[in-house]
Amino acid sequence: MRTLHRSILCLSLILASATLTGCSQKFNDVNDTVKIALFGEADIKLDQDDIYNLPYASIYAKVSNGPQAFMVLALAESQTSLGQHQATSQQAKQLKWMSSDNGMLVTESGRLVKTLNLPQGNLIETISSQPDPLALGLHLPSTPTTWQRKIDWQPGYHYGYTLQSEFTRQKNTVIIVNEKPIEALHFTEIVTVSSLSIEYQNDFWLYPQTGKVLKSKQKLAPSLPYVEITLLKPYS
Numbered sequence: 001m002r003t004l005h006r007s008i009l010c011l012s013l014i015l016a017s018a019t020l021t022g023c024s025q026k027f028n029d030v031n032d033t034v035k036i037a038l039f040g041e042a043d044i045k046l047d048q049d050d051i052y053n054l055p056y057a058s059i060y061a062k063v064s065n066g067p068q069a070f071m072v073l074a075l076a077e078s079q080t081s082l083g084q085h086q087a088t089s090q091q092a093k094q095l096k097w098m099s100s101d102n103g104m105l106v107t108e109s110g111r112l113v114k115t116l117n118l119p120q121g122n123l124i125e126t127i128s129s130q131p132d133p134l135a136l137g138l139h140l141p142s143t144p145t146t147w148q149r150k151i152d153w154q155p156g157y158h159y160g161y162t163l164q165s166e167f168t169r170q171k172n173t174v175i176i177v178n179e180k181p182i183e184a185l186h187f188t189e190i191v192t193v194s195s196l197s198i199e200y201q202n203d204f205w206l207y208p209q210t211g212k213v214l215k216s217k218q219k220l221a222p223s224l225p226y227v228e229i230t231l232l233k234p235y236s
Contacts (some may be wrong), residue, residue, distance in 0.1 A: 045060075054233070057095070057236075059231055064226060069099060077096070078093060093235065094107070103118055109134045109212075111213075123151060124152040133167055139185055139206055162195065175214070185208050188202070196222055202218045216228070
């Protein structure tokens, strides 16, 4: 099985290199441009050595009850204009994780802010005039525990819905990442959409030292599914 995993990774790297050779101009101003992803009917699980030896940031992702996918970073873009997605630091990075069928997850500080080409529907936009507590560090006592944002999603004409969030720290939890147990800070986010009389819960597991999101379970929008993400190798 390990040999099979290595073969798949090598094949993916070759295909990615061929793709990038013909598209270098398109990504001229983007950091770490790589397109590799493995999606299948069964859960993908790679050996720890395979993950560490691949020189790119990587995640596991799972939409609803679908198969677990292994994805690596496709694009890392700096967000410099206030009001574009969220008013965070000028050094904030928007990370784009792409699948072989052109599906994409977009995250900022561990928050899913946009998706593309998911069969169930997509989160089109996330906008806030306030910094996301995830970006500030939920592990810090000074970080606000409430947040407000607006989102758009499809299918349907769902635009400008206001979401109110309240974060609460739970008991620390031991989770397994890359075959290793890690004690993580667990925070729940209760999201209220007053205009639809809907409430739901997101979960985030953080590195205690840095507050960076290690694992999450986030609902894309009121009528869209949950997405589970586990960070395997962080972007740096």
